Amino acid sequence: MIANLIAADPTLALEIIERTASTPRVRQALELSLAPAFLLVGIGSIMNVMMARLTWLAGRIERLAEPTEGACNISHANELAWLRRRRKLARLAIKFSTGAAVVISFEIAVLFLSAYIEPRIGTFVAVLWIVTISLLITGLIYFLRETLLAADGPKTDGA
Secondary structure (H helix, E strand, C coil), X not given: CHHHHHHHCHHHHHHHHHHHHCHHHHHHHHHHCHHHHHHHHHHHHHHHHHHHHHHHHXXXXXXXXXXXXXXXXXXXXXXXXXXXXXXXXXXXXXXXXXXXXHHHHHHHHHHHHHCCCCCCCHHHHHHHHXXXXXXXXXXHXXXXXXXXHHHHCCCCCCC
């Protein structure tokens, strides 16, 4: 591939090699992408907690949905409905958090490449950051709603 690039346009190949061989440029690119990388680690940690809750919810729903001996009472049905609402919120939280992780990963790549390209892409990077934070906030709001619903417990006939 490099041989094809050099054969096609030797000056372009030399320019790319010169730009990427610059240690200060590589260091600057890595420094620029460090904060988003830490955010990506944080998002991953949050998603780990969300997935643990979703896994527990799925297991509990499966156990309650299994046919049991005797009639299914109202509290059983209420708990199942409550768990399904929680599962829906947990899934939405994970979807938005995953979206944030994808966008911030793309931003890390863009920040790294920005050290080697001429066009100024600061506005694009800022938009990616805003999209990431918006997706993360939305995911956290859904996660908060799920935890509040969990804290309230299932509705009973007496409530």
